[in-house]
Amino acid sequence: MLETQDNQGGMHGxxxxxxxxFSQEARDNPEAFDRAVRAAGPVAxxxxxxxWITGQDAVVREVFSDWRRFSSAYGTGMTNVIREEPWRKPSVILEADPPVHTPNRKVLSRVLSVPALRRLEADFKREAERMVDALVERRRFDLAEDLAFAFPFKVLPDAAGLSPDGRHHLMPYSTLNFNAMGPKNALYQEARRVVEEQGTFEYVSAQMREENIRPGSFGAEIYAAAHAGEITMEEAGMLVRAFISAGIDTTVFGIGMTLVALLERPEQWDMLRADPELARPAFEEGLRFNAPSPVIGRTTSGPTELAGVQLGGEEKVxxxxxxxxxxxxxxxRPDEYDITRRPVGHLAFGVGVHGCVGQMVARLEAEAVLRALAARVKRIHLTGAPEKVNINWLRGYxxxxxEVEPA
Known part of the structure; x- marks a missing residue:
């Protein structure tokens, strides 16, 4: 319901x-909720x-593009991490503004550069083909658990240099991370209970340490930057933590929702099979059509105006x-999924100085999976209803x- 309260409510104008x-109703009816946000006006x-909330492209871009007015340093979730105790130490890349953000971003951008990722491309392709071959042989499997989850959970931790032992902690920790960005509701409380009972905090703390990082990996390059004096050793550990907490779930759910969009539209799947070069556009359009991370926050650094509405200082947007x-x-045709569209400019990865630094890794992972599957599978049939996740800050299955028909 859109309304304007009076002075007694403290919200005049x-x-x-x-x-x-973050209600169950909103999670169960995401498209209806999204329409309500857009219909509410530029900001409400x-x-x-x-x-505050905004769901209009132009307003979102304005907020993304002005880190001085709309800060990340107060936290990109609901919690003001400067005024309130956060559940874990704030990220030096996601929850920081220049100048703190700048050297960390520079190091991570170099580690995840295009030349660096090209060296991984063959490994990603080979692993995706291996996984898909095994699944096609089975015919019936779970597309989310056995592929959309399994592939990123294998290749990204390998590339980051994390130990193979204890990786079952990755998902609970990441789930807590994204639940904690929302309100401290039952989803957050349950996620926190799980990681505390399983000893996940201890696992993550150990994985961040240099002595546990495999030589020649992304993590080793980050620590090399610390030894060179570009960042501190503590910051290096925090950047390694980003691979654990922020680099997996969004890719997992992005791949899964793209695959559901494709299998629900056989003509789109046929186009992908006929032209493997459509794998990247299929994923990009999947992110536009169903963003796995549907929301991100900023905090006003002081009183400001946004889309004609006056905002106060330190207010969340x-x-x-x-x-x-x-x-x-x-x-x-915004409500149509079309892999022939050029979805350049979608907002799933953000824009500006805080645009997702790992977006090229996600694209490489998704493209490897889609190409391998399209080359080996003629048709994908649902054998049951897909089950959605219940996470405050994420959407997916x-x-x-x-069941698949081999090509």
């Missing part, structure tokens, strides 16, 4: 969207949490990327039961 973005106040990625002011 502020457009209000009286919803809970959510009284339940005392935050939730950029609802899933809504903005279907903004009809930006996209033609934890189960996609299928």
């Amino acid at each position: 502020r457009p209000v969207l009286d919803v809970d973005p 106040w959510i009284p339940k949490y005392g935050v 939730l950029m609802w990327l899933a809504a903005a990625n279907r903004d009809p002011a930006r996209w033609e 934890h189960s996609i039961p299928v």
Whole structure:
């Protein structure tokens, strides 16, 4: 419901969207929620949490593009990490602004450069083909668990130099990370209980240390930068942590939702099979159509105006990327999934100085999976209803039961 409260509510003149973005209803009906956010106007106040929300492309871009007015240093989730105790030490890449952000971003960008990723491309391709061959031989399997999850959980930790032992901790830790970015609701409490009972915090702390990183890996290159004086040793450990907490789930769910979009549209799958070069556009369009990380936050560094609305200082602004990625002011036929579209400019990876530094890794992983599957599978059939995840800050599937027809 869109309304304007009076002075007694302390919100005079502020457009209000009286919803809970993190309710079960919103998770069960994501497209309806996204439409409501766009319809609320350029920016609206959510009284339940005392935050702003925007789902319009132009407004989201304005917020992304001005880190001085809309800071990441207060945390990119609901918690103001400067004023409140965060569940873990803030990230030096995601939850930092220049100048702290700059050297860390520079190191991570070099480690994940195009030449570095080209060296991994053959390994990713080979592993994707191996996994897909084994699954096609089985015919019936879970597309989410056995491929969309299994592939990134193998190749990214390998590339980062993490030990093969204890990787079952990766998913619970990442799930807590993304639940913690939302409200401290039952989803957060359950995720925290799981990692505490399993000893996951101890695992992550150990994996961040240099002595546990495999030589020649991304993690080793990060520590080499610390030894060269570009960043501190503590910052190096925090950058390694980013591979554990932020680099897997979003890719997993992005691949899974892209595959569901394709199997629900056989004509799109046939186009991909006929032209493997459409693998990258298929993933990009998948991210636009169903953003796995539908929201990211910023905090006003002081009073400012956004889209004609006056915002106060240190107020959270939730950029609802899933809504903005279907903004009809930006996209033609926004509610259609079309792999022949050129979805250049979608917001799933962000823009500006805080644009996702690992986006090329995600693209490389997804392309390897889509190419391998399209080369070996004529048709994918659901054998049951896909099951959605329940995570505050993410969308996706934890189960996609299928049967495939080999090519």
